[in-house]
Amino acid sequence: QVQLVESGGGLVQAGDSLRLSCVTSGRSISYGGMGWFRQAPGKEREFVGAIRWSSGNTIYANSVKGRFVISRDNAANTGYLEMNSLKPEDAAIYYCAASEFGSSSLSVDYPYWGQGTQVTVSS
Secondary structure, eight states, X not given: OEEEEEEOOEEEETTXXXXXXXXXXXXXXXXXXXXXXXXXXXXXXXXXXXXETTTOOEEEOTTTTXXXXXXXXXXXXXXXXXXXXXXXXXXXXXXXXXXXXXXXXXXXXXXXXXXXXXXEEEO
């Protein structure tokens, strides 16, 4: 099992930045990856980005490419989602998810999920 604990959400103004953290514990995801997803009220959960843990390679949804940056700290077993130039449409509950075997843009590929953290962006 992999446990994930998220932190860092909050209320910001449009144009501000925010960094989310996701601490992993339990089994290692060294050969896997971490994905970030978000879900706004009344909408389906959508892919934000993902990182392959061993290489640090990342992929992003078009809606956040160039504004969001995903990184990880191997020693701290922590993944990060740096969100810049936030827009009101970025407001959602953000989830980190982990897999022991690779990374992808599909939520079904991640068996482990964090509790979610609320991000609110005022215009």
